[in-house]
Amino acid sequence: MNFYAFFAQLVALAVALVMAPILNGWVNQCRAWLQNRSAPPLLQTYYTLSKLFHKDVLLAHNASSLFRSAPYIIFSCMALASAIVPSLSTNLIYSPAADAIALVGLFALARVFIALAGMDVGTSFGSLGSRREMLIGFLAEPALLMVFFTASLISRSTSLSTIVETLAHREFVIYPSLAFAGVAFSMVSLAENARVPIDNPTTHLELTMVHEAMILEYSGRHLALIEWAACLKLFAYSCIGLALFFPFGIPEAADPVSLAIAGAILMLKLAVGGFLLALVETISAKMRIFRAPEFLGTAFLLAVLAMLVHLLLEAGQ
């Protein structure tokens, strides 16, 4: 029993580390197809990462130890976050230790460090990016928490494993609140992963950058770790979305056979999700930064509505 939970945890972590760059490559590939460009190979992110790992690290003269340690902290935060999310099985050894609120805290920790690292060297673009990131973060976080609270109210627990078990193994019930929360969550994850309506991940224009502006000073293995962490963040958010809103196919058991089946289902769901993400990015234009509060305010509104609708329609009966 416990051995299986340990095993499932290791497998989940390994799958997250391996799959995250591939998911990123898949989204880029889909986007290239949709925009009528010739697509980069699926493993392009891996090639980029290995190239960066082979290069030397160049540091600014006034870079402090925080600047050097931040990539490792961010990477481990994101790896831990992807390990907490029940993507392959709900029987994970970490799951009693960290619930949904701790997960949000983990993302916040990574955000604080990347923002500090952006300001550390003292370039103007770095601090500009950090400020924008914190602006987006402080608006996105309450909306994300509200989404988790709605799911927790339905399943009466903040533990992600319990939420997934309740939602996946029940008779079919339509939850209007989950539909609201789902839309709110997609908006938040677009903003948090620096995707198109808020930020453009492929931009080369410094004035419009948010995430890219903070990591302009990084090079070599530090940059590789940060890029990998960004892929892991996208993977973790996708898995949270799948676990909360499409939990079908995540088994409670953690034996190798059900893990393999769950893995296949997860690939399928991620492939569809990645395509949808590319579609959203293609059909929408980047917003001005001052429209971002409106966008995230709407996400927060939807999440609050989800909670209210749950209290009125679903809890009182």
Next chain:
Amino acid sequence: MSPSLSQGIPLASQVINLCAAIMLLIGFAMLAQRRVLTLINLFMLQGFVLFVSTLIVALTTKQNHLLWSAGLTLLLKVIALPYILHRLIRRLSVKWDIETLLNIPTTMLIGIALVIISFNVAQPISQISGTITRATIGIALACVLLAFLMMITRSKAVPQVIAFLAMENGLFFAATSATYGMPMVVELGIALDVLVGMVILGVFFFQIREQFDSLDIRHMERIKEE
């Protein structure tokens, strides 16, 4: 693992709840929408959701007069009124009009407060009501109040009229969910009133524009008796 509380609600009731949630969502979308054209399309969508929910209530409770109401909703609010509105904005050439709204997030927050108030107000009513749709009374009330808020915050004439029509949608939804609809005569009367009101307001639009060269009704505050 705790059992979900929602188990045991019949499917029809679940679909009606879903419709109610969508109505509320459209109410908020209208509150935040700047473009007149999209506003009309949202109004049409709201009418359609209202039609679906009325139809389901009629079929599950075997209330035949509700079938007539549903048909009337489809004819009037999904087909006739949007058609008239589309024609009006084309002839007034305000089709691509964009209204500058004051601070959408604040309006949204006020909207949330209204929703909370109406949910609390509707709680006792829901408890004494015996219909299968009783949980949606709060949402219907919230739709009415949101349309009210929209009427207050808009300054152009066409969005105000759309807000008025959306309020009627909310009232109709409230009537359906609280008592399975009003008597047929009342419903017919209201439907005709709305249609006639729309036609008269359409004439008003032209008069207002002729007088002030704009549909901004803030101009009307400065009218003085000669």
